[in-house]
Amino acid sequence: MHLDHELDEKFPHRHTYSAAHPQRPDGTRRALRIGLGGPVGSGKTATVAALCRTLRDQLSLAVVTNDIYTREDAAYLLREAVLPPERITAVETGACPHTAIRDDISANLEAVEDLEDDLASQGAGPLDLILVESGGDNLTATFSKGLTDAQIFVIDVAGGDDIPRKGGPGVSTADLLVVNKTDLAPYVGSDLEGMARDAKEQRGELPVIFQSLRGEPGVGPVADWVRAQLADWTGKAAHAA
């Protein structure tokens, strides 16, 4: 009678309502969630695409995008075919990505849980990693700890080499700071050493990776950092179980 409820039967109830647990309600390990944020044009989507290409053969992964306009970043990832379409979901944010990743994370939690449930029900096995990408936003936009386990903040050398000095929650507290497009530094007159110094000043022991996706090692160091996070997470989850 009620055609809309077909999915209710297909996917029994299992959503969590507090996000912090390492396990899904059915007791299986949930995927590690890593957020990627940063200003517009810093290369978040390109980094996500490169990570997918590098990691997709070793890990089961999926991506959630948070766009200002509908689902542009998701459309880009689909066009680039970095992952099959069922592994990419777009969250609509009402023009406010920072609200959707920090203040009201409910839509993003639905998205990550739906990806886990849908892929499991398609026989694709458990997901290892979900990358949650924020639409380009300002320097204060950070991910809620209720949504992601770790976050990467992506800035670029062309956005001004004074960004690390200015700090802000993204630069100073992200688990990893990526300074992207180092290949452009000579052209835009950015001082990489100064940026590294300022970042160290703001972040203390928290890691910083300088990256250029044009040429070697490309996204390699960031992918290694993600692998290390995942190993740590898997160990913790095994311990919790």
Added chain:
Amino acid sequence: MSGAAAALLVLADGRFPAGGHAHSGGAEAAVKAGRVKDAASLGAFCRGRLHTAGLTAAALAAAAAAGHDPLALDEAADARTPSPALRRTARKLGRQMMRAARATWPCPELDALAAARPRGAHQPIVLGLAARSAGLTPLDAAHACAYENISGPATAAVRLLSLDPFDATAVLARLAPEADDVARRAVEAAEGDLADLPAASAPLLDITAEAHATWPVRLFAS
């Protein structure tokens, strides 16, 4: 009022993390069609919405808060929502409201509805049950629902039209007595036979919701 006034403020706060910020309540489509272009047309839009979709939603919320069977109300909500795009939106927001409500005011009734409708029940019903769980009255639930029905489009219009936020808030303030009236009518209806719950609808909201759902580029999810 129930005496739990602060709990009502928590529930009705625009910052309550239940996903509302990503939805315009039909305002984005109305702005594109030129039907909402300034404070006056926003006022007319919100007024029509309040007395149609707002009244229907408020009555569902009041009935849920009064303890009526949420699954029967969910079926009644389906019958009052011919647009599949709006049914999807209502269930999506219901699921998000459920998550927030179970974290803030946990109760077995919310758990039971979540288990029966894992992809989400219609949002006003979840809101009504959340109000019940928070110790609020059916009138409180109806107030929260009626207010949210107009505050969503008003906030969206500020972003879509760069409308003066003071003007948009003044629109809401001028509609406040009517929102009170809608909440009272919703509660009266919820005290009667469920089959007679208001079914007030707005043809343009239904039609434009379908069109909006197909837009390739938009700011709001609905």
Added chain:
Amino acid sequence: MTTVLGAGTPAPARPAPPPMPAPAAAVAPRVAVTPVAAVAPAAAAGPAGVRAHVRITAASDGRGGTALPLLSGEGPFAPRRTRSADPARARVTLVGAMSAPLGGDRLTVETRVEAGAALRLDSSAAMIALPGRVPGHAEYGVRLTVGEDAYAHWLPEPLISARGSDLRQHLVVDLAPTARLVLRDEQVLGRTGEEPGRLSTRLTVRVAGRPLLDQQLDYGPGAPGWDGGAVLGAGHRAVGQLLVVDPAFAERPAEPRMLGETAAVTPLAGQGLLVTAVAPDALQLRRLLDQSHIFTSW
């Protein structure tokens, strides 16, 4: 008790509705009611308005056709059996017998389409709600019951809400799980160039007692926000719906689609499809509804 009217029965006298917009305070002319048959209870017309009840029953005739064992009317409507394009299916046309509904009137049409029968019910002309001699609103109730494997088409001409009128219409449809239905409901708000009266109309449809569709529309003076951008929008004075219920939709729901900017075809949560349209006038509204869903009537 019942009176079966042949198509040739002369229509009782009725005045034509006023062709021009009537001033708000005008009282429509009224003639004495001619009972359609001596055995039928006469419709009462008095200071309280007309109370009239039409009853129609269609039943399978046992030979693959549809018989009309009950066809009774009084007051403003005379139900006539009219020529059907499909001899195996019945057609009844409501012929207006007087101006109605006016303020204070209580009109009811009760139709049963029993198991296996097929009935098309339509009307000879638009129904115009007018202000009455007595204060207060008019009520027009339609009750349609469709049995197992039965088929009903409810295709009346539009309802026009004239200035100063106040009509509450309620259509209640009860369908058996295997019943099929096509229902068209059109409202025109004011005659040409005229402000509308107050019109409230509710459509309640149940399948096996469970709600399938419940919608109430409220227009005109005293209905807050009805001409704003959420409900009708500027320049739209005709609104209509086409509802199709068919058990086949349970297997294969209709695809949602737009018809221009102001009409949409939507699959319901149950076994139905609803077309909702708004338009500047009755003609453009009918054009939208006609192109929305192709079906064959009889």
